[in-house]
Amino acid sequence: MTAPVTLQVNGRTATVAAEPDTPLLYVLRNDLALNGAKFGCGLGQCGACTVLVDGQPVRSCITELASVAGRSVTTLEGLGTLDNLHRLQRAFIAEQAAQCGYCIPGMIMEAKALLDRRAEPTEPEIRDALSDHLCRCGTHNRIVAAVQRAVREG
Incomplete structure (x- = not known):
């Protein structure tokens, strides 16, 4: 059942309506237009989809959306800006x-x-x-x- 899930992404509150088991990677790319994290293997083995959740690296292709509700997610886009790179x-x-x-x-x-x-x-x-x-x-x-x-x- 699709239900709204709220999380912090790159310092901003984001609420998305998605199935709780939707991979975080899909939400980042498809719903929030954050394309830094890449789909590589879909099995959490290659690392192309790595983001930080509460400061810890996670493979977003195998991380369910429900598991990050209310938590802080940082993607590559959240590290710096074009004018002020990390x-x-x-x-x-x-x-x-x-x-x-x-x-x-x-x-x-x-x-x-x-x-x-x-x-x-x-x-x-x-x-x-x-x-x-x-x-x-x-x-x-x-x-x-x-x-x-x-x-x-x-």
């Missing part, structure tokens, strides 16, 4: 960490959660945090360099 966004651009860019929103959101937990992670900690994210283009080294740059530029 330090991770600036670092990913500076390091040219994206080729196709499909995995990058999920990587940035996972990196954001890491930096929120640990201000100066080591390279192995960065690699470990991002190890479950798939990048078919093979820009893993540039992605790690981008996170390291964001740490340095704090």
